[in-house]
Amino acid sequence: MKRIVVDRVICLKAGQCYYLQPSVFKADSQGWPEIIIEQLEEEDDLEAAEDAAEICPSGAITIEDA
Numbered sequence: 001m002k003r004i005v006v007d008r009v010i011c012l013k014a015g016q017c018y019y020l021q022p023s024v025f026k027a028d029s030q031g032w033p034e035i036i037i038e039q040l041e042e043e044d045d046l047e048a049a050e051d052a053a054e055i056c057p058s059g060a061i062t063i064e065d066a
């Protein structure tokens with residue numbers, strides 16, 4: 001099982017993750033990314049999370065073993 005980890009220290013709040021992959025991320029009231037799906041059980045969710053990790057401009061998103 002995999003899970004998403006966002007490093008808020010380096011996140012720029014640019015929003016690509018939640019604009020482009022809204023199935024796994026959403027914005028909180030202050031523009032921080034919030035992870036919707038904690039455990040990436042579905043292949044589609046894992047692919048969406050991996051795409052987000054690739055497009056994140058600061059490299060703040062990693063996919064780790066849960």
Ligand code: SF4
Binds near residue numbers: 032033056
């Ligand atoms: S794409 Fe990366 S930098 Fe932008 S809000 Fe998401 S985690 Fe933060």
